[in-house]
Amino acid sequence: MKLPLLFTASLAFASSLVAAPTVFDFKDPKGVNAVQFYLDSLLEPIVGTASGVTGEITFDPDAPAATTGTIVVASSSLKTSNSTMTEHMLGDGWIDATAHPEITFELVKLDNVKTASGTTTADASGKFTLKGVTKDITVPVKLTYLPDALEKRTKPGNKGDLLVVRGEFTINRADYGIKPGQNEDKVASEIKLTLAIVGSAPKA
C-alpha cells in the first residue's frame, strides 16, 4: 500500500523539478528596454528610440519552440535628438500617436528553433501592428535565458529569471499607411527596427 503512494509522491516531486513555461514581464524597472529605429533621410539618418515597452512572453527553456506572447510599445515614447522632429513624427501625418497609441507585435510561432548554451535563435512569425495596420511578419530573434539573474539586476533576495530578446527587422512605412509614396526623396521608405529588451520572472 505504501509503495504506490511513495511512487506517486516521487513522480509529483520529479515533475515539479521539470521547468514549466514561465511568464516574463517586459516592463523593465530599470528602463533599459527600447526599440531603436533608423531611417535614411536627406541630410543624415534619423535615429531614435521607443522606450515605452511592455508586454509578456511565456517561455519554457525546455521547449523554446512553444514561446508565445505580445510586446507592446507606446507610440508616444518614440523620440529623436530633435524635439521638433519628434513632435512632427508623432503627429497625424506620420505615426499619429494620439489615434494609435500602441505599436504591437503578437508572437504566433517560432520556426527554425536552435538552442545552444542558454541562447535560442529562431524566426519569430507574428502580427505586427503600426498605425492601426496589422501585417504578418517574420523576425529573426535571439532569446537568451538567464536563470536566477534577476537578483543581480535588482536587489538581493529578489529571486527570479531573466529573458533577453534581441531582433532586427525592416518594415516599409508605406505598408502601414505612413505617408505612402510621399517624401521618399527626403525620408526613406524603409525603417530598420532593432529590438533589445529584457523580461523578468520573479520567483514566489
Add this chain to the structure above:
Amino acid sequence: MFAGIASLFLFAYWAAAGGNRGWTKNQLAEKQTDEVTGIEFLVYKDHFMPGIEFLGLGLFLLIVLFAITFIGRRPR
C-alpha cells in the same frame, strides 16, 4: 561690416558647438550598457547642438541684412 563680423561669430559658434553637419539637436543620445544583460540602450541628455540649417539660416539672414544696408543709399 556688422554682417561680416556677425557671420564670422556665427560660423565660430557653430564650429565650436561641434560643427554638426546634420540637423540641429537639442538632446544628445548617450549609449550605455546594462551589465547583466549586455543590452545597449540610449540615454538622452539636454544639449543644444546647432546643425547645418541653423548655420545656413543665420548666414542667409545676415546676407539679407547686408543687402538691406544698400537700400536707400544714394550712389556717389
